[in-house]
Amino acid sequence: ITAALAALTGELYFYPFGTNFRFTVGVITLSFLVLYFFHIPEIVLILFSGLGIVIFRILLSCIVRKSTFLVAFNLHYPAFFFYLAYGIFLKAGKVKTLLKAPVNFIAVMTLADIGANFIELAVRHEMNLIYFQEVFNSVLGVGLIRSIITLSLYWLIERYRLLILREEHEKRYAELIELLSELKAEFFYIQKSSKDLEDAMREGYQIYQSLALGITDSEVISLKKKALNLARDIHEIKKDYLRILAGVKELLPEERGGMKLTAVLEIIKSNTQRLIKTLGKDVELIIQTVPDLVVINYFSMFSILNNLVSNALDAIEEERGIVKIKVSLDNDSVVISVFDNGKGIDVKDLPYIFEPGFSTKYDKNGLISTGLGMVNVKNLIEDMKGRISVVAAHAKGTKFEIYLPLKNNFTILQEDKHEFSFDDSR
Known part of the structure; x- marks a missing residue:
């Protein structure tokens, strides 16, 4: 492509000395392309x-001007030495590093142009010392003009590119602001209903406990009232969440196509880092996985791992701790x-950790947690046709193991077959 562009624009030329030596616009094109294709070496x-360019000129002379190949070759081959020398001079002058220093850039480009032209003149045996001053002035003037045009053209293209990027950035920024404002409106309803949801869960658990322990006839009326209040609160929450669901569904992408497990774990890692910082703990997170797995139900996987990692961080009460995820x-x-x-779980509590309402955590007001996190984890795992087990000892830590069938839950990428691990120290 570069050769074609330079060859075509190279047909815009003039003969300054009445010989076969000529100045062409193609050098400007080639110089610009050297800057544009920044990572391609100048000489190459x-x-x-x-x-x-030389081959194109020879063919053009043979076809259009009906020259013999030998005549055309002798006429045009010296131009190759111009381009060879030009590339060497630009490389030696490190011209690509001088774009932010326009004076130095123009100086190096002009000197490279002058040097390459004199080498071509020497190959053509046209170095006439009698007219050297006139030749030098012409070569200097053309080299300077071509260098200035090259730099100006590059700056114009770069400014246009930056303008396009700026417009695209402003467009995306406006879309982001609009998205955030819509999310903020939806989160207003989440905040509004969070207390109702907490009260409803607590009241529901109280009803559950009363029914589990057995009730007297005199307590039936009280339970009826609680059940009615619970139904009312849930109905109010349902209205808010249906509205939130409708709004957020338009903003967030659907779960389709799956997500690489390594990507899921990177997000878990990022979330955990923020949580560790918020809790003010010194915890090392270690993650080991196989990179060739794609999770189909990745929203469920996020929920499962977030719950387990959050519980693990809560269980660490010492100054330093370790949380390890292994796949x-x-x-x-x-x-x-x-x-x-962390502190582990008492053996006597192990049979109850997946029961609704069981918890060992208390909030800042001394109220026990709802104990629904592990229930949710177990339900999600069972929905994926899997199972979860726990091994724990008091003051020695806790280990949860999840077994999920590959079928319908994961796909395997064939290109990767090695183990992948990364860890984060605080």
């Missing part, structure tokens, strides 16, 4: 372009383990 680009393959299953070296 100019060498191949120069070769293409491995076991025949037709994916095994995910989440380990922490």
Whole structure:
């Protein structure tokens, strides 16, 4: 492409000395392309372009001017030495590093142009010392003009590119502001209903406890009132959340196509880093996984891992701690383990940790947590046809192990077959 562009624009030329030596616009084109294709070495680009230009000129002379090949070759081959020298001079002058220093850039480009022209003149045996001053002035003037035009053209293209990027950035920024304003409106309803939801869960659990322990006839009336209040609160919450669901559904992408497990874990890592900072703890997060897994139900995976990692951080009460997530393959299953070296769980409590309402956590007001996080985790895992188990000892840490079938939950990318791990130290 560069050779074609330079060759075509190279047909805009003039003969300054009444000989076969000529100045062309193609040098400007080639110089600009050297700057535009920044990562291609100057010598490589100019060498191949120069070769293409010479071949094009020879063919043009043979076809259009009916010259013999030998005549056309002798006429045009010296131009190749111009491009060869030009590329060497630009490389030696490190011209690509001088774009922010226009005076130095123009000086190097002009000197490269002058040097390459004199080398071509020498190959053509047209170095006439009698007219050297006139030749030098012409070569200097053309080299200076071509250098200035090259830099100006590059700046114009760069300014246009930056203008397009700025317009695109402003457009995306406006879209982001609009998105955030819409999300803010939806979160107003989330904040409004959060207290109602907390009260409804607590009241529902109280009804559950009363029914589990058995009730007297005199308590039936009180339970009826509680049940009615619960139904009313849930109905109010339902209205708010239906509205939120409708609004957020338009803003967020649907879960389709799956997500690489490594990407899911990177997000978990980022969320955990923020949570560790908020809690003011010194916790090392270690993640080991296999990179060739794609999670189909990745929203569920986020919820499962976020709950388990959050519980692991809560369990760490010492100054320093470790949370480790490990993913491995076991025949037709994916095994995910989440380990922490926190306070652990009493053996007597193990049978109840997946029961609604069971919790060992208390909020800042001394109220016990709703205990629905682990219930949600278990339900999500069972919905994926999997199972979860726990191994824990008091003051020695806790390890949850999740077994999920590969089928219908994951797909395997064939290009990667090695283990992948990354860890984050605080």
